[in-house]
Amino acid sequence: MVRILMFLSLIFLGLYSCKTEKTEKISLQEDIAILASDSLQGRETGTSEELLAADYLQKRMQGIGLLPKGNAGTYFQTFTFKPKNDPHSEVQFGTGDSTITGTNVIGYLDNEADKTVIIGAHYDHLGMGGEGSLYADGEAVHNGADDNASGVGVMLQLAEKLKDSLTGSNYLFIAFSGEEMGLLGSNYFSKNPTIDLKMANFMINMDMVGRLRNNKTLSISGTGTTPVWKQVLNATNPGFQLVLSESGMGPSDHTSFYLQNIPALHFFTGQHEDYHKPSDDADKLNYEGMQMIGNYILSIIAELDDAKKLAFRTTKNESEDVPRFKVALGVMPDYLFDGKGMRIDGITEGRPAAAAGLQKGDVVVQLGDSTVVDMMSYMRALSSFEEGNSTKVVVDRKGEKIEADITF
Known part of the structure; x- marks a missing residue:
């Protein structure tokens, strides 16, 4: 296994090195092809394959020019937890026997501004199946191209576009681990932040943005978390059919930031028959749609670049109903x-x-x-x-x- 992992690491490093030597930007398709490859075996939290994905993301952030904003001057923020047996109990973070270690990957654009925009997407998935899988025919690689290599790919493209462009904010980019096990990586970061969260203006979360339909329907949750969201979203809309939800609570990583009183939005193109199955592959994604969503998010950020820090507003927890x-x-x-x-x-x-x-x-x-x-x-x-x-x-x-x- 060690030899296999070393071989895969060399492949990823080779692709990255060849691109950077030629000063070519790595495309959205290339990022997703690597993250959703069979070689990474579904990027399950705590596995050596997830660490390979984390290493790739670290090198991408470094190549873009993001500063390391994990622990001890690195891009990594690790967290150790004991898997819960009771689905209604909280995960216990800490060391000990039978624990799993997840790894958030964090990069930072420091524009010396007085406010920071957080942009995140989870990069873990279901590995070979198991709990959460909707596949009934045994073990198989769950590549998670839409869930959520798509969100990570768009996040990296945004990092490249924001570099040396919009300077009214600092930008923190986080690839979360442990989302599929219960928003663990974002939960841990929100309680152990590597920046001053008082400077956080708003959070953008992209989870499953790879299957934009022909009618361009786009779901955005969290629109009630600050009074200006709906106005900004409509003013910058390039032609999406928007389905808006006010609640800041939901089954993705924006929830962890909403609970810290940070306005947050979640972008989502909808579920599909390949959800949590081995058939969620890169060749089924709508890459033009992802580019459109990335440009839309960039327009939203630009619209607020010179604005004052957003006011936070609590929303109704729709899940309670x-x-x-x-x-x-x-x-x-x-x-x-x-x-x-x-x-x-x-x-x-x-x-x-x-x-x-x-x-x-x-x-x-x-x-x-x-x-x-x-x-x-x-x-x-x-x-x-x-x-x-x-x-x-x-x-x-x-x-x-x-x-x-x-x-x-």
Whole structure:
């Protein structure tokens, strides 16, 4: 294994050295191809393959000209934790037996400004599968091209564009470890920051930005965390169909900064059938879409470059309103759908929806006696059923209302 890792490291170093010697910029496609390669075996937190990815990111940051802002003059901030057995308990950071060490990679652009913009994306993924995987056929490399080599790639491109351009802020770039295990890297950094967080103006998080659809639908969460977000987002919008959510709480790393009273946004292009599966590969990404998102974020930062430090505002925690379920329909909802009902973006074989003949693209408009007008009403309706119950579901399929029997 050691020999293999040394060989892979030489490959990565060779690609990086050849590019830098020719003073060629490394492209978004090249960054993602490396991070999402089979050789890195899914970048699971604490593995030697994640460390290879961290080493690559360190060299990229160094090549861009970012200053090291990890621990002890390095680009790395390590954190050690004991995996939790109880899903409702908090992870315990610290040394000891049966611990795992994650590694945040942190670079800094110091413009000697009085405020700092934090730009982050997690680079870890699910390794060979295991907990969190939606793949049912055993171990396989989960490359995580969209989740989240896409966000890291866009972050590196932003670092290159911000270098020597917008100087009204300092910029801190963080590639987080441990996101898939519970936002561990961002949680640790927010409580053990390597900069003065009082200078933090706002945080931009990119998690799964690689599958922009043809209609250019882009989800942005956290729009309520400062009063100016919606105005700025609309003023700089180059043509996205925006789906905005005010809550600063969510299942990604922006949450850790929101909880430190820092305005934060999360950019997301939606889930898909390859989510948390080995098929989330680099050749399926929309690279033009990622470039468009990166330019949009750059415009947002530019719009605020000369502005005063943003005022923080707390938001409603929408996750507290989510009902608990005893059953599942076996579908992947389309979280970017803003029409009436709940649009199905994927069907799981062997589950109630598949048995009832529901299809991807169907819009659930009624479940049992409940009318479904949005995601929340769908979840409330679903929470009323128990295993063994039967009911009817009505879907809109290309304008036609279709009724089917469902057994949970």
